[in-house]
Amino acid sequence: MSAQIIDGKAFAAKVRGQVAEHVTALKAEHGITPGLAVVLVGEDPASQVYVRSKGKMTNEVGMKSVEHKLDENTSEADLLAVIDQLNKDASIHGILVQLPLPKHLDEDLVINSIDPAKDVDGFHISNVGLLGTGQKSMVPCTPLGCLMMLRDHHGSLSGMNAVVIGRSNIVGKPMAQLLLGDSCTVTIAHSRTKDLPEVVGRADIVVAAVGRPEMVPGDWIKKGATVIDVGINRIERDGKNKLVGDVDFASCSEVAGAITPVPGGVGPMTIACLLANTVTACCRANGLAEPEGLTA
Helix, strand or coil: CCCEECCHHHHHHHHHHHHHHHHHHHHHHHCCCCEEEEEEECCCHHHHHHHHHHHHHHHHCCCEEEEEEECCCCCHHHHHHHHHHHHHCCCCCEEEECCCCCCCCCHHHHHCCCCHHHECCCCCHHHHHHHHCCCCCCCCHHHHHHHHHHHHHHCCCCCCEEEEECCCCCCHHHHHHHHHHCCCEEEEECCCCCCHHHHHHCCCEEEECCCCCCCECHHHCCCCCEEEECCCEEEEECCEEEEECCECHHHHHHHCCEECCCCCCCHHHHHHHHHHHHHHHHHHHCCCCCCCCCCC
């Protein structure tokens, strides 16, 4: 038996379609256009590709897209001034500062200068605290995408045993909070976890977010479990560059009930959830009902 492949590309397209419908309704019924501003500092090639793709998709769903491209040597004061201006701009509902930032800039300081209500990445300390206490917050895009795919596949997650491998602030910790919010029993495992294979082997849901290529083999996975692979690792195999996840897809897909591929799994969901977060932020800012199915 081989696992059902959870097609992130198709699911992300569906989410973008829902976002586009909400945007159309906001324009028609309230004369409001959700606006997303992306701030890019420096010339990091991967970041430039991301920002281009974000801008393109923002426009495709009918939202206003603003890009601020700043020089590599931009001072902290100048960057904070740009963020301050966006915080005050009523036509901008989401602000995203593309990470990583050049070394001379304090990432935490910069992120925490964004208005928490416009922090569509969900990285602001206020949003982290709100998520941790089960209150309304902006939720980080990648874990939100994983949660949407899990809900879509299982319906209810209540009572399921979930193991999150990885404890980063961007994926591991918020993912665990979201799964708790959906009444899973949650274990956060990591490189220091004793008997990691045994811990993973008990899980109905495994979310792998460690950043180590193909670290999780199939014999760790419980038969029929759902495997969400957040990893994106570039490796060389047979003389070619290849993208692989944090789980060994070949062996895991023989045991799992469902699995996300890499590429084409979690990746496409991240930008789709960024757009969803921007619509949510816009609705909250205007005291309107939040879009159903697009929030945690």
